[in-house]
Amino acid sequence: MIKKGVTLRGIEVFEALAGRGSVAHAAAMTGLSQPAVSQQISNLEAAVGAKLIDHSCRPMRLTAAGETFLRHSSLALAHVRQAQSELTVMDLVSLTDLHLGVIDDFDNDLTPRLATILADSMAGCRFRMVTDSSKRLLQAVQDKALHIAIAATDGDAKEGLIEIPLARDPFIIVAPAEIEADGADLLGGRTGLPFLRYEADQLIAGQISNQLSRHNINLTSQFEIGSHLALMAMVARGIGWTITTSFGYCRAQRF
Incomplete structure (x- = not known):
């Protein structure tokens, strides 16, 4: 029998905190407030009778008990999520x-x-x-x-449509492996490496442009590429750098 106080919500919060090591990030991922995240972890640790998180480290780290609990709890969550998916299909x-x-x-x-x-x-x-x-x-x-x-959206409400968020895909900077420069250098144009843009008609191109404008960053570009994989190939070849999403980066593993 599962001990009283062990909840799926608590395990989800624990998984989020274990992955990022930050209460703030776990709060953003779960939609809870930071005090609520801390309370969920405290309740879970009390229920299992062991310290799962080492709060003295920054970022926070799992204890030995936390590592063991995460291995099993992650499998449990995966099964629950799979069951939810299968029930959705049944509908x-x-x-x-x-x-x-x-x-x-x-x-x-x-x-x-x-x-x-x-x-x-x-x-x-x-x-x-x-x-x-x-x-x-x-x-x-x-x-x-x-x-x-x-599909991806720009976040603006569209007449006649209901939007249900499924995932967040944050923007990241992707540069050639041999370039010794940080994001600030690239965004400030201090590397001499050209910025590679997505083709202007694509939704992601507008999203990136809007984000740069909010931060008063103006990047000129010689290249405008419609194919995501072609863009990643050009970065890998050292032709330039770009801004994409974490999912987009994962799709380019071959490069």
Whole structure:
């Protein structure tokens, strides 16, 4: 029997804190206040009867007991999340028609898995899946050509659409491995290395431009590239540096 006081919420907060070592980051990831995060950890430690976090370190570190607990609790959370996903799919079984759009960034990983899961679970449904850019997918939903889309947004409310956040994908700077410069040097134009932009019509290009404008940063660029992988290849070759998202960076592991 699970001890009284051990909750899924507490384990989720513990996992977030273990991953970042910061109460502030854990609060941002879980949507709780910082005092609420600290209280969840205190309750969890009291319930399991052991100190899980070494609060004297910055960033905070797991104790030996915390390492052991994280191994098992992470598996438990993974099973719960998988169960939630499968139940969500089961809710779609009664559908007779579904037109789904998925951002083309997911073509190599998420989309094939999603397509097979939905196909297996919706035998009686007329199922159509398309991949495209976020802008075109959102427009297709507004035009009622699609029922639902998995896409990036700029955060602005769009008439007739309901947005449900699934994940956050923060911007990061990506530079050639051999360049000895920090982000401030690159953003300040002090390296002589050119800035590589996404093609202006892409949603991410506008998001990056807006973010730079908020910080009064003006970067000129000789290159404007429409292919994300081509952009990453150019950075790996030492042609320049760029700003992308953490997910985009992970997609470019081959470089």
